Amino acid sequence: MTQARETVTFKPGEVILYPGVPGPRERAYRVLKGLVRLEAVDEEGNALTLRLVRPGGFFGEEALFGLERGYFAEAVTEVVLEALPQEPSPEVFKELAQHLAQALAGSYRRIERLATQRLKNRMAAALLELAETPLAQEEEGGIVLHATHDELAAAVGSVRETVTKVIGELAREGYIRSGYGKILLKDLKGLKELAQARGEGR
CATH class of the missing domain: 2.60.120.10 (Jelly Rolls)
Structure with missing residues (x-):
């Protein structure tokens, strides 16, 4: 039984x-x-x-x-x-x-x-990891991730203010589109390449 x-x-x-x-x-x-x-x-x-x-x-x-x-x-x-x-x-x-x-x-x-990556690279890796969780949904235009900047800061070992700047940089470069409480992952291939890049830590 x-x-x-x-x-x-x-x-x-x-x-x-x-x-x-x-x-x-x-x-x-x-x-x-x-x-x-x-x-x-x-x-x-x-x-x-x-x-x-x-x-x-x-x-x-x-x-x-x-x-x-x-x-x-x-x-x-x-x-x-x-x-x-x-x-x-x-x-x-x-x-x-x-x-x-x-x-x-x-x-x-x-x-x-x-130890080996800058925050921008770590953020790309974190976004890709979160995209495979229930926080992400397939919507028109791509994968939409529902996460706050505080949650992202905790994911990469940083603080919200610094993460907000990095999110803005990724958005300006076309990897993502950032809105209130959600992020559209526009360029998955580019994010994967960024996540795999090695360089000076922090």
Whole structure:
């Protein structure tokens, strides 16, 4: 007999998990629908996106091992999550390990971009990554990304004021068109070339 899924729903902006040692009732989760952001926040309130968890991905695995958590998990869109049992099946453990290996590889790429690329190149990479999440929609004229400058700043490890300048530069050069709370990705090929370029960091 297949055990029924235990699911929970969160609205956009709701915090799902907080930093610290997981409590006895905390669980690890698989995302069934929506997008979850894992982010670190410093004492001044500046956020850094560590990774985005899309449908099929896992987060909160610290609860399975009693490890301290160093990030917030926040619902970016409305999300539906499957709460994993305290002792997942071997099949689920295998899926979890596979996902974490992919997440770690993505973290390595982001660290490399921080060290070797200028902000403009990192922004191009971040826009392309966000274009593959529920924040993006196919509309007439191309892919439209619904994201604020604060969210973009967290994605590239910068501040909103600097990101606003870079967004303006990308718009003037024809890569994107920027509007209130949304960005049209006009030149995907150009953004990919920009994202792959290497140069002096920062």
